[in-house]
Amino acid sequence: xxxxxxxxxxxxxxxxxxxxxxxxxxxxxxxxxxxxxxxxxxxxxxxxxxxxxxxxxxxxxxxxxxxxxxxxxxxxxxxxxxxxxxxxxxxxxxxxxxxxxxxxxxxxxxxxxxxxxxxxxxxxxxxxxxxxxxxxxxxxxxxxxxxxxxxxxxxxxxxxxxxxxxxxxxxxxxxxxxxxxxxxxxxxxxxxxxxxxxxxxxxxxxxxxxxxxxxxxxxxxxxxxxxxxxxxxxxxxxxxxxxxxxxxxxxxxxxxxxxxxxxxxxxxxxxxxxxxxxxxxxxxxxxxxxxxxxxxxxxxxxxxxxxxxxxxxxxxxxxxxxxxxxxxxxxxxxxxxxxxxxxxxxxxxxxxxxxxxxxxxxxxxxxxxxxxxxxxxxxxxxxxxxxxxxxxxxxxxxxxxxxxxxxxxxxxxxxxxxxxxxxxxxxxxxxxxxxxxxxxxxxxxxxxxxxxxxxxxxxxxxxxxxxxxxxxxxxxxxxxxxxxxxxxxxxxxxxxxxxxxxxxxxxxxxxxxxxxxxxxxxxxxxxxxxxxxxx
Amino acid sequence: xxxxxxxxxxxxxxxxxxxxxxxxxxxxxxxxxxxxxxxxxxxxxxxxxxxxxxxxxxxxxxxxxxxxxxxxxxxxxxxxxxxxxxxxxxxxxxxxxxxxxxxxxxxxxxxxxxxxxxxxxxxxxxxxxxxxxxxxxxxxxxxxxxxxxxxxxxxxxxxxxxxxxxxxxxxxxxxxxxxxxxxxxxxxxxxxxxxxxxxxxxxxxxxxxxxxxxxxxxxxxxxxxxxxxxxxxxxxxxxxxxxxxxxxxxxxxxxxxxxxxxxxxxxxxxxxxxxxxxxxxxxxxxxxxxxxxxxxxxxxxxxxxxxxxx
Numbered sequence: 080x081x082x083x084x085x086x087x088x089x090x091x092x093x094x095x096x097x098x099x100x101x102x103x104x105x106x107x108x109x110x111x112x113x114x115x116x117x118x119x120x121x122x123x124x125x126x127x128x129x130x131x132x133x134x135x136x137x138x139x140x141x142x143x144x145x146x147x148x149x150x151x152x153x154x155x156x157x158x159x160x161x162x163x164x165x166x167x168x169x170x171x172x173x174x175x176x177x178x179x180x181x182x183x184x185x186x187x188x189x190x191x192x193x194x195x196x197x198x199x200x201x202x203x204x205x206x207x208x209x210x211x212x213x214x215x216x217x218x219x220x221x222x223x224x225x226x227x228x229x230x231x232x233x234x235x236x237x238x239x240x241x242x243x244x245x246x247x248x249x250x251x252x253x254x255x256x257x258x259x260x261x262x263x264x265x266x267x268x269x270x271x272x273x274x275x276x277x278x279x280x281x282x283x284x285x286x287x288x289x290x291x292x293x294x295x296x297x298x299x300x301x302x303x304x305x306x307x308x309x310x311x312x313x314x315x316x317x318x319x320x321x322x323x324x325x326x327x328x329x330x331x332x333x334x335x336x337x338x339x340x341x342x343x344x345x346x347x348x349x350x351x352x353x354x355x356x357x358x359x360x361x362x363x364x365x366x367x368x369x370x371x372x373x374x375x376x377x378x379x380x381x382x383x384x385x386x387x388x389x390x391x392x393x394x395x396x397x398x399x400x401x402x403x404x405x406x407x408x409x410x411x412x413x414x415x416x417x418x419x420x421x422x423x424x425x426x427x428x429x430x431x432x433x434x435x436x437x438x439x440x441x442x443x444x445x446x447x448x449x450x451x452x453x454x455x456x457x458x459x460x461x462x463x464x465x466x467x468x469x470x471x472x473x474x475x476x477x478x479x480x481x482x483x484x485x486x487x488x489x490x491x492x493x494x495x496x497x498x499x500x501x502x503x504x505x506x507x508x509x510x511x512x513x514x515x516x517x518x519x520x521x522x523x524x525x526x527x528x529x530x531x532x533x534x535x536x537x538x539x540x541x542x543x544x545x546x547x548x549x550x551x552x553x554x555x556x557x558x559x560x561x562x563x564x565x566x567x568x569x570x571x572x573x574x575x576x577x578x579x580x581x582x583x584x585x586x587x588x589x590x591x592x593x594x595x596x597x598x599x600x601x602x603x604x605x606x607x608x609x610x611x612x613x614x
Numbered sequence: 615x616x617x618x619x620x621x622x623x624x625x626x627x628x629x630x631x632x633x634x635x636x637x638x639x640x641x642x643x644x645x646x647x648x649x650x651x652x653x654x655x656x657x658x659x660x661x662x663x664x665x666x667x668x669x670x671x672x673x674x675x676x677x678x679x680x681x682x683x684x685x686x687x688x689x690x691x692x693x694x695x696x697x698x699x700x701x702x703x704x705x706x707x708x709x710x711x712x713x714x715x716x717x718x719x720x721x722x723x724x725x726x727x728x729x730x731x732x733x734x735x736x737x738x739x740x741x742x743x744x745x746x747x748x749x750x751x752x753x754x755x756x757x758x759x760x761x762x763x764x765x766x767x768x769x770x771x772x773x774x775x776x777x778x779x780x781x782x783x784x785x786x787x788x789x790x791x792x793x794x795x796x797x798x799x800x801x802x803x804x805x806x807x808x809x810x811x812x813x814x815x816x817x818x819x820x821x822x823x824x825x826x827x828x829x830x831x832x833x834x835x836x837x838x839x840x841x842x843x844x845x846x847x848x849x850x851x852x853x854x855x856x857x858x859x860x861x862x863x864x865x866x867x868x869x870x871x872x873x874x875x876x877x878x879x880x881x882x883x884x885x886x887x888x889x890x891x892x893x894x895x896x897x898x899x900x901x902x903x904x905x906x907x908x909x910x911x912x913x914x915x916x917x918x919x920x921x922x923x924x
Contacts, residue, residue: 130696130698130699130700131699131700131701136700138654138698210670210700212654212655212659212663212664212667213658213659215663216658216659216660216663266700266701281785281874282706282709282710282874282879283709283710283713283872283873283874283875283878283879284784284785284786284872284873284874285784285786313786315783315784315786315872316872316874317783317784317872318869318872318878318882319783319869319870319872322770322782322783322870322871322872325770325774325775325782325783326782326783326784328775329774329775329778329782330778331781331782331783331784487647488648488885489653489885490648490649490650490652490653490884490885490886490887491646491647491648493648493649493652493653493655494647494648494649494652495647497652508658509658511658516658519658519659519660519661524661525661531661532665533651533652533655533661533664533665533668534661535655535658535659535661
């Protein structure tokens with residue numbers, strides 16, 4: 080009897096084993112059938128899913144899939160100048176721009192692209208019923224659009240907007256099909272003029288697009304001016320960077336953007352290649368000028384920070400130093416403006432503190448009138464911020480500044496930081512149009528207060544010089560004059576030492592060797608139509 | 615108490631619980647610090663546009679007004695509109711819930727697939743040797759003690775990255791569900807295997823089994839017809855108790871595997887303070903658990919009429 084029972088036990092265990100083996104074998108079979116390339120489908124892992132596929136209602140900036148489906152009127156080239164896309168040419172008179180549109184372009188649903196479509200798209204952004212946020216902010220003081228003839232549209236702002244063309248190149252101001260928009264189906268089934276047509280969307284998982292065989296473009300920044308080279312693209316949404324790294328290294332996707340340690344880990348993977356592009360966001364340290372009014376103390380903080388060490392430790396080397404508040408590839412960036420920023424040097428830091436009236440105490444902490452120099456740092460609790468906080472804290476300690484750290488969940492810190500109790504806030508900012516974005520970040524009117532509860536100026540500093548330079552730059556249409564004004568604003572910001580760039584992260588695109596044509600627009604969006612299977 | 619009265623009373627008891635869930639989800643997401651408009655605005659949005667947005671989203675209304683609006687809409691079956699996607703919350707849930715239920719079911723299946731053979735085999739072995747196997751205790755303890763998020767990461771590293779048998783993440787082919795289901799099922803299997811083992815041993819030692827064996831019923835038939843069916847009742851009880859934990863586990867595991875269920879979206883909704891979405895999603899999960907408990911109580915009453923309401 081007992082032997083019989085044992086046999087049953089053995090069989091049950093063996094049965095479970097066989098089931099597992101069947102599952103494994105079947106999985107192997109399907110795994111090998113999904114090897115990259117040959118089938119002309121490209122899979123791209125995306126870190127962030129678009130909240131909506133309607134560009135006017137979008138609240139996210141970076142977006143490869145929107146650029147696959149939609150086109151914009153103009154594009155920003157890698158040198159920062161404007162190139163044609165849906166608009167062939169344009170003339171600027173005061174607060175108006177008259178666009179000559181390409182003819183023969185059709186939306187994916189067959190609707191012809193014309194002046195009416197442009198007027199409809201822009202009018203819709205400012206229509207309160209649309210409840211637009213980002214697109215409205217980008218469009219600025221828009222007044223009206225007039226259809227001159229089917230291929231000519233005159234767009235007028237209430238006051239001249241220097242960065243009007245840069246703004247119209249923003250994916251949020253893509254031109255959707257008026258037919259689909261009026262039908263109210265744009266969010267479920269987006270229709271644009273772009274290189275790929277919408278096929279299917281599984282929320283939280285993937286968005287599938289297929290080749291638009293009729294696509295042609297005059298975009299000077301693209302190599303491929305004809306129909307796309309892939310039959311299909313699948314954008315797969317994967318928030319976790321390590322999961323994206325695993326996907327691209329195992330062939331689960333062909334393209335993925337990675338950062339930090341995961342990028343470093345795969346940098347020498349034999350089956351992958353990678354390309355680095357300058358970023359348009361800055362990892363920065365804001366000094367609250369209301370709490371730290373002495374510019375010498377702010378200079379000391381700047382001189383205490385070893386930016387190269389941060390780049391190696393936090394960004395695994397995938398970042399550049401930048402001393403201007405503007406990203407290096409934004410039009411109007413002035414490298415010389417960063418000259419005024421106090422560079423790394425512990426002795427310099429101590430000298431600045433001494434000129435601010437501080438003396439080193441017995442424990443090495445700088446004191447003034449018996450009060451030690453103690454600062455509090457605020458940041459989000461998500462990666463990589465706590466690690467940056469700790470490095471900065473350590474570097475400040477080395478010059479005699481005692482710093483404490485407070486981290487909060489992102490949704491909380493976006494509110495707390497406006498209260499201004501922090502001496503230092505560490506975080507990230509992005510720049511779209513240089514004058515407009517700098518104005519939001521640094522203008523007097525945007526210092527958070529009881530009357531401006533949603534203020535965005537975390538320097539809590541009001542520099543009239545910066546204000547007037549930016550105000551002039553916003554309305555200045557002449558590129559050279561605008562660059563001059565932006566240069567002034569950057570120099571004044573550098574002298575203030577209220578917003579210190581720690582580093583400018585690079586976008587690192589990892590891809591399978593089977594993919595060629597990896598390129599990136601200055602706004603961080605992949606040049607989708609240039610992607611092609613390698614021969 | 616008649617059966618109908620029992621069911622009616624049981625349903626009535628669920629109503630205040632559901633209402634409490636409604637109040638708690640509404641209050642909780644507002645009590646934690648953090649502001650939806652600040653999150654949406656980031657560092658790039660014009661403060662004026664942000665202020666308009668606050669007005670549009672109805673966040674300037676007093677809290678009691680917001681709550682009554684919410685309550686009224688819920689009673690009409692409207693869970694509001696997501697701040698982020700401008701999509702009805704009911705639609706978001708309809709898109710995501712099937713994936714979560716699919717994963718939970720697959721987790722239960724994986725748990726049973728592992729625990730039933732292990733549990734029975736161990737019980738039979740112990741009956742023979744008259745002591746508990748050390749390896750059984752070690753394996754089940756390891757199963758139970760490994761948190762699903764850690765297990766998920768280990769499974770990915772070994773079975774997806776190192777040996778490349780299963781996909782790393784996503785939901786694009788049938789085998790995508792295997793790893794998340796194992797991450798959920800293995801801890802469950804640890805508990806279940808123990809319950810099955812104890813239960814089988816218990817039933818196998820009852821007098822009726824001895825009698826049947828004595829009259830010459832073949833051992834295999836005895837196990838299949840008499841021991842296992844009687845031993846399965848505690849396993850089903852355990853499953854019903856574990857369902858809530860399993861659902862919660864699914865929400866976590868989804869994030870590791872980028873599985874497009876409710877978990878990934880709840881995580882995002884909370885992080886961005888998308889109030890209507892958080893409220894609606896948590897409400898549905900809570901109602902689901904209340905509903906399952908209701909069904910189980912009713913089923914028990916059918917099986918054992920002595921069960922009543924205290």
